[in-house]
Amino acid sequence: MIMVQYDIVIVGGGPAGMAAAVAAYDAGCRDVVILDREVQAGGILMQCIHNGFGLHKLGKELTGPEYAAVYEEKVRSRNIPVYLETTVTSVSPDKIVTAQNRHGILKIQAKAVILAMGCRERSRGALNICGSRPSGVYSAGTAQKLVNCMGYQVGKRVVILGSGDIGLIMARRMSYEGAKVEAVCEVMPYSGGLTRNIVQCLEDFDIPLYLSTTVIQIHGKERLEGVTIAQVDEKRHPIEDTKRYIPCDTLLLSVGLIPENELTRSAGIPIDPVTNGALVDENCQTKVPGIFACGNVLQVHDLVDYVSEEAERAGVGAVKYINGLKASxxxxxxxxxxxxxxxxxxxxxxxxxxxxxxxxxxxxxxxxxxxxxxxxxxxxxxxxxxxxxxxxxxxxxxxxxxxxxxxxxxxxxxxx
Ligand SMILES: Cc1cc2nc3c(=O)[nH]c(=O)nc-3n(C[C@H](O)[C@H](O)[C@H](O)COP(=O)(O)OP(=O)(O)OC[C@H]3O[C@@H](n4cnc5c(N)ncnc54)[C@H](O)[C@@H]3O)c2cc1C
Incomplete structure (x- = not known):
């Protein structure tokens, strides 16, 4: 086991982790390290090859990897170390960060820790949709990674459940790939996505959006053959005589993101039941002094620009903390x-x-x-x-x- 010390340890090298590191460095802390479990930094941005990133913060419209590259360059030019393929397995309240990589177990005693682990997608298991378990049912983000990063075509006839941004963007992406998107179904009476995405991803491609509608059954044995959809009442119960079968080979689920707060909870940090992220102050400091949180692990963001801004506050806040600035x-x-x-x-x-x-x-x-x-x-x-x-x-x-x-x-x- 290796034991080392750093002033600031950042868990997660997505846009939040990188912006926090750069801000901490620029605020005077030279002893910062970023740990990320993936083979490259950039987080979820690396699979978001559509444009729409950076309008507020950088004044130009970039793709996800382009936005990540701007911050990677800032990290590189400051010689901030990034340990990749390094998974953090625990953070203790006294700020000992335990991580694992191919060299073994690493323990880092930090003066301050910034949590920037992002979100994961809610899966089919959380929805209790009845029916069989054929192939062809993906979370939208998984399908996005398979299509954009690995070059697979995941299906030809698609239904999407959930009209959050990932679902909307995947409706357009699947259309570009030659698939027919039969419908986007949304259980709520309104879409959960940005207006610009409804226009650019659905209306421009004539893809129908069915509000107050959900998927109630999945059909097919080896491969998905179709889904039954139905409208829901105000208690979100399916209305029997609105049931309708749609043949399809692919169902994409875009039904919410869950902040990755397992490490946060194990450090004894109180969580807000509404945001599902830590309770924080204006410096993004949690209730455990010296532990900060930012980005999607703190609250689900729709725009990466706000992620970077929030992370900068966490980075500067961590430096103030280790410099002994007393809370008022x-x-x-x-x-x-x-x-x-x-x-x-x-x-x-x-x-x-x-x-x-x-x-x-x-x-x-x-x-x-x-x-x-x-x-x-x-x-x-x-x-x-x-x-x-x-x-x-x-x-x-x-x-x-x-x-x-x-x-x-x-x-x-x-x-x-
Ligand atoms: C499909 C999709 C489309 C989007 N479209 C837009 C758009 O058009 N415009 C826009 O501005 N924003 C968009 N966003 C939002 C924006 O991309 C996110 O808000 C932003 O990427 C969140 O950054 P983050 O650093 O908090 O999390 P992430 O990018 O998820 O990064 C978290 C990092 O933490 C690492 N990590 C997690 N747990 C551990 C651990 N235990 N140990 C080590 N590392 C760990 C992960 O590997 C990951 O690299 C989109 C998001 C999605 C998902």
């Missing part, structure tokens, strides 16, 4: 009010700087006004022409507005 006595809780599903960070510990609050709404709305308030006192507002659960919102509260705050602050929306 401030502890302002943030709360989700009307129409808001969650607000992140869950606590604010300093009034010295502006704080960006990230949130998602509970359902689609038209024109809305978001307000951040403490009782009757309004601290910040912003208007949006429309708001949807698939799109993360950001509201900045100025440091000057925080000065007088003593109790919890709430984010509400008002329909205009």
């Amino acid at each position: 006595n401030t502890c302002i809780e943030t709360k989700a009010g009307f129409g808001v599903r969650y607000v992140l960070p869950q606590t604010i510990t300093s009034k010295d700087e502006d704080v960006a609050l990230f949130l998602r709404v509970t359902q689609p709305f038209g024109k809305v006004k978001f307000s951040v308030t403490e009782g009757n006192k309004v601290l910040a507002t912003t208007k949006k022409l429309k708001a949807a659960p698939g799109e993360m919102e950001k509201i900045t509260v100025k440091a000057s507005a925080l000065q007088s705050v003593t109790g919890p602050i709430t984010v509400d929306l008002e329909v205009l």
